[in-house]
Amino acid sequence: xxxxxxxxxKGGTGKTSxxxxxxxxxxxxxxxxxxxDAADLHLLMNPQPYSTNDFIGGSIAVIRQEDCSSCGTCLxxxxxxxxxxxxxxxxxxxxxxxxxxxxxxxxxxxFPKQKCGEWFLSESRMGPMVHARLGIAEENSGKLVSLxxxxxxxxxxxxxxxxxxxxxxxxxGCPVIASITGATALLIVAEPSLSxxxxxxxxxxxxxxxxxxxxxxxxxxDINREISDEILKEAEQxxxxxxxxxxxxxxxxxSMIAGQNIIEHGKSxxxxxxxxxxxxxxSNSEQMCTDSSQIIPIISTKQ
Amino acid sequence: xxxxxxxxKGGTGKTTxxxxxALSIDRRVKLLDCDVEEPNAHLxxxxxxxxxxxxxxMIPEIDQTLCNGCRxxxxxxxxxxxxxxxxxVIVFPELCHSCGGCVVVCPEHAVEEGARELGIIETGSRDxxxxxxxxMRVGEAMSPPLIRKVRSxxxxxxxxxxxxxxxxxxxxxxxxxxxxxxxxxxxxxPFGLHDLKLAVEAVKVLGMPCGIVINRSDIGDxxxxxxxxxxxxxxxxxxxxxxxxxxxxxxxxxLIEEFPTWRQTFKMLYRDIVEIIxxxxxIQ
Numbered sequence: 001x002x003x004x005x006x007x008x009x010k011g012g013t014g015k016t017s018x019x020x021x022x023x024x025x026x027x028x029x030x031x032x033x034x035x036x037d038a039a040d041l042h043l044l045m046n047p048q049p050y051s052t053n054d055f056i057g058g059s060i061a062v063i064r065q066e067d068c069s070s071c072g073t074c075l076x077x078x079x080x081x082x083x084x085x086x087x088x089x090x091x092x093x094x095x096x097x098x099x100x101x102x103x104x105x106x107x108x109x110x111f112p113k114q115k116c117g118e119w120f121l122s123e124s125r126m127g128p129m130v131h132a133r134l135g136i137a138e139e140n141s142g143k144l145v146s147l148x149x150x151x152x153x154x155x156x157x158x159x160x161x162x163x164x165x166x167x168x169x170x171x172x173g174c175p176v177i178a179s180i181t182g183a184t185a186l187l188i189v190a191e192p193s194l195s196x197x198x199x200x201x202x203x204x205x206x207x208x209x210x211x212x213x214x215x216x217x218x219x220x221x222d223i224n225r226e227i228s229d230e231i232l233k234e235a236e237q238x239x240x241x242x243x244x245x246x247x248x249x250x251x252x253x254x255s256m257i258a259g260q261n262i263i264e265h266g267k268s269x270x271x272x273x274x275x276x277x278x279x280x281x282x283s284n285s286e287q288m289c290t291d292s293s294q295i296i297p298i299i300s301t302k303q
Numbered sequence: 304x305x306x307x308x309x310x311x312k313g314g315t316g317k318t319t320x321x322x323x324x325a326l327s328i329d330r331r332v333k334l335l336d337c338d339v340e341e342p343n344a345h346l347x348x349x350x351x352x353x354x355x356x357x358x359x360x361m362i363p364e365i366d367q368t369l370c371n372g373c374r375x376x377x378x379x380x381x382x383x384x385x386x387x388x389x390x391x392v393i394v395f396p397e398l399c400h401s402c403g404g405c406v407v408v409c410p411e412h413a414v415e416e417g418a419r420e421l422g423i424i425e426t427g428s429r430d431x432x433x434x435x436x437x438x439m440r441v442g443e444a445m446s447p448p449l450i451r452k453v454r455s456x457x458x459x460x461x462x463x464x465x466x467x468x469x470x471x472x473x474x475x476x477x478x479x480x481x482x483x484x485x486x487x488x489x490x491x492x493p494f495g496l497h498d499l500k501l502a503v504e505a506v507k508v509l510g511m512p513c514g515i516v517i518n519r520s521d522i523g524d525x526x527x528x529x530x531x532x533x534x535x536x537x538x539x540x541x542x543x544x545x546x547x548x549x550x551x552x553x554x555x556x557x558l559i560e561e562f563p564t565w566r567q568t569f570k571m572l573y574r575d576i577v578e579i580i581x582x583x584x585x586i587q
Contacts, residue, residue: 009341011313011469016494037470038311038498058381079361079403092476092508097402098381136504139473142444170313170469171340174444194555195318195343202341205441223546224553248546253522256493 001156002184002288003149003164005034007207009199011170013191014219017252018275019167020044020261023126025279029163031124032152033131034145034179036117041167044261047122047129055132055147057116057140058096061089067108074100074109092137116140119148121155128155142174149179162290172206180212185287187243188216192227197234204238213287214240217278221245241285244278246271305463306576307479309506310488311498313469316518316542317488321466322347323558324486325432327569333461336436337478338468339422339449346555350427350434357423358437360448361401364417365392376405376414397444421449426456447477454478471501476509483580485513486539491523496530503534512579516572519544539575540568 004022006015019041023031033041061082063074068087075083078100082093089100089109101111116139119132130152134141152164168179168186180186186207190200200216207214216235221228228245235242247270255265262271282288308321318336322344325334336344363376363385372390384398385405396419406414422439437453439446446468454477457463467478479485485506489499499515506513515531520541531538542548551561559566 010343011341012315037472038313038501040312040494040497043493043497077403077407079401092480095400095402096381097400097404099379099402099404099407102379102404103407134472136471136501137473137476137508141470141472171446171474172441173340173439173446173474176340177444191553193553194346195341195552198343198346199341202441209442220549223549227553248549250522253492257524259493 001153001162001164002290003166004185004187004282004288005166005168005180005183006187006189007168007176007180007203008170008189008196009172009203010191010196013189013196014246014252015189016040016044016167017256017262018187018189018217018219019165021263021275022165022279024261024263025276026163026165026283028161029127029165030152030156030159030161031127031129032148032164032166033129034149034166034175035169036132036134036144036148037141037169037175039131039133042131044256044259045124045126045129046259047120047124047131049120049122051121053119054115055117055119055134055144056113057138057143059098059111059113060091060094060096061098061100062110062112063087063089064108064110067106069106069108071105073103073105077103096139117144119144119151121151128159130155142178145169145175145178172202176203176206180207181210183212185285186212186214187282188214188240190216190218190231191220192218192224192231194227197227197231200231201234204240215243215282215285216240217243218245220248222247243281243285244274246274246278304577304580305457305465305482306484306486307465307467307482308486308488309467309475309479309502310469311471311502312489312495315488315490315495316516317469318343318347318466319518319552319558320486320488320516321464323565324569324572325464326429326557327559327566328462328573329570330462331431331433333433333435333457333463334466335453335456335463336466337450337453338466339437339439339446339453340468340474342436342438344466345434345436347557348429348432348434350429350432352425352427355423355425358421358449358452359418360421361403361416362396362399362419363394363405364415365394366413366415367391369411369413371411373410375408375410379404379408400445401448421452424453424456446474450474450477471505476505479506479511480509482511484576485511486516486576487513488516488518489527490519491517491525491527495523496526499527500530503536512583514539514576514579516540516542518542537575537579540572
């Protein structure tokens with residue numbers, strides 16, 4: 001089984017739009033939305049959940065006021081400034097470490113498990129999809145990402161599907177680490193800006209750290225061709241295969257409003273052509289190709 | 304006064320708004336880039352960096368000569384950062400949340416406070432602006448401890464603008480908690496609206512006043528305006544799509560440098576925010 005994870009470092013470069021387009025072209029796959037913090041893929045896929053499950057994250061301290069002697073031990077031990085002067089726990093600040101619970105001399109602190117979100121097994125018009133919704137202001141997004149990736153793997157195995165396509169979160173922190181560890185390959189979606197160049201280097205460095213092979217595509221490459229070339233140069237230095245360049249096109253926005261991916265939307269033949277070629281390059285790459293006789297080298301699209 | 308700039312969805316223009324706003328105000332301002340996973344504000348500010356410091360978080364270090372393998376440290380740790388094999392305690396530093404429970408619980412005083420590098424904090428300036436940002440070490444999983452350290456550079460009476468990370472979970476909450484106003488930057492698309500709603504929910508949890516900036520305001524539909532009206536959240540600024548603005552951004556240039564008339568727009572945005580803070584309008 002292969003898993004392709006789409007990442008970017010910088011947010012808003014087009015990860016979800018590209019993931020959704022792949023769903024129109026790939027065969028026999030499971031779709032997974034690992035951006036649990038601000039999940040958007042469902043807006044294009046309209047998945048129908050057949051299984052909704054609670055995500056139980058960590059626990060949160062709750063002081064029973066009637067048993068509290070206001071001794072101040074919890075206040076002194078808490079390193080997260082989660083306990084107020086009136087001995088109440090701020091649930092947003094509480095890290096769930098339980099130190100106050102264990103050391104309260106009155107045993108006046110409860111530690112109930114928290115429902116931190118929900119995750120779903122769904123059917124979409126393009127196949128099965130695993131996705132989640134992290135509760136507002138919740139922690140443990142990395143844990144939820146790991147959970148839904150496991151569920152996607154289990155589902156793929158059960159239905160004998162060869163491929164998982166995972167839409168990743170922005171950044172390089174815990175949800176990204178949870179999204180990429182053990183993946184077959186990453187597709188980094190960059191855009192030609194100094195910000196994106198800066199951020200893609202960091203996500204590539206993270207992927208190198210975990211020894212995950214990377215590919216790269218540039219979205220909106222014609223907004224600044226010079227910086228696009230710099231990104232290509234960076235990719236070359238890092239030995240990252242470039243699978244394509246997508247021109248700036250407002251059709252992406254129009255298709256999003258229509259609740260469709262860019263392929264289904266069908267209004268931009270140029271984008272369909274470019275994305276088809278990107279998908280061919282990705283799926284025929286050394287890492288992603290399931291049939292080794294089919295491997296063809298990726299030809300850089302530098303002009 | 305602290306104004307945080309957040310968004311839910313990434314790439315909507317948080318950094319554009321916070322950098323241009325910070326340099327348009329006729330006062331001493333501190334700009335804090337709290338998007339420590341992917342900090343970008345420095346690319347636009349080009350500050351002279353005066354100081355940099357490497358910052359750490361506490362992790363346990365076991366003094367094996369004192370440890371008797373009683374397992375109390377491993378039992379108290381809710382994050383599985385300590386385990387005992389035979390009589391030897393093994394620490395997994397990357398799982399540690401620095402709660403200090405193991406230090407307090409050890410009856411032999413065998414747990415000492417060691418350190419894990421979180422990243423670096425750099426401080427610099429440009430004209431009257433003080434610029435501070437954190438850059439998380441690549442491979443570090445937890446951004447909130449570094450965000451807290453960046454925020455600890457705020458002094459009383461500072462006028463502060465915080466460029467927050469995207470999302471709605473712990474990093475952005477850490478960045479915008481206890482600020483006086485949250486400016487939510489979005490775009491008029493289904494993704495922008497969906498993530499804006501999540502961000503507004505987070506702001507409600509924290510009980511802070513907020514306002515909306517709609518970037519590329521003419522590329523999509525009217526659903527963001529309709530949502531803002533329905534929720535009674537003021538739309539303080541709309542920036543229409545302009546390929547020249549995208550190009551200016553791509554080069555790491557500021558809008559107010561290339562189109563000086565924008566400076567007045569950002570001054571007005573600041574004035575509107577101050578007015579709202581002063582009237583203490585809190586959305587319920």
